[in-house]
Amino acid sequence: MTAESNSFEPISDERDHRGPGEVQGNIDTLAELFPDAVIDGEIDLGVLADLIGQKTERPGTEGFGLRWPGMHEARRLSAQPATQTLLPRPDESVDWENTKNILIEGDNLEVLRLLRRGYTGVVDVIYIAPPLQHRQ
Known part of the structure; x- marks a missing residue:
């Protein structure tokens, strides 16, 4: 003042x-x-x-x-920000219009980056399959 x-x-x-x-x-x-x-x-x-x-x-x-x-x-x-995007595939889904579940395939870290911003507080459970390690 x-x-x-x-x-x-x-x-x-x-x-x-x-x-x-x-x-x-x-x-x-x-x-x-x-x-x-x-x-x-x-x-x-x-x-x-x-x-x-x-x-x-x-x-x-x-x-x-x-x-x-x-x-x-x-x-x-x-x-770091996500560099990819989620792409729905209703043609490969069962009962796409009514399902309450979703399967996301991809790199674990990249998928979590994508889910963090748009789905925080919306997703109840995430199951992450551990990376497979193949012996040569």
Whole structure:
């Protein structure tokens, strides 16, 4: 407010009034956006960095949990946008108009990228068949 202006602009009721001091509200917001980055109410900054595509060096900071070789690279790849599209094939389906199930064939990571944006909160169950490893 300046000397020339004696009016304040009202804050819209539609805006989120949460400030930086309201830690739990901010954690809740992050949990909604990045559920993998919030574990037991605590933010895992390393996971959050992976999910937003930031490279981090975290030697010796791994906590308890499911871990596998290449996990950080897989998380980084999962954050990239999908490069393909889903193509329905009603001619190869049984009772296409009435079914509540769908079979999607393709690369697991690419399919999950496609489903993440358009079907979050809609899909009840996803079964992912493990990749087949053929010995030569």
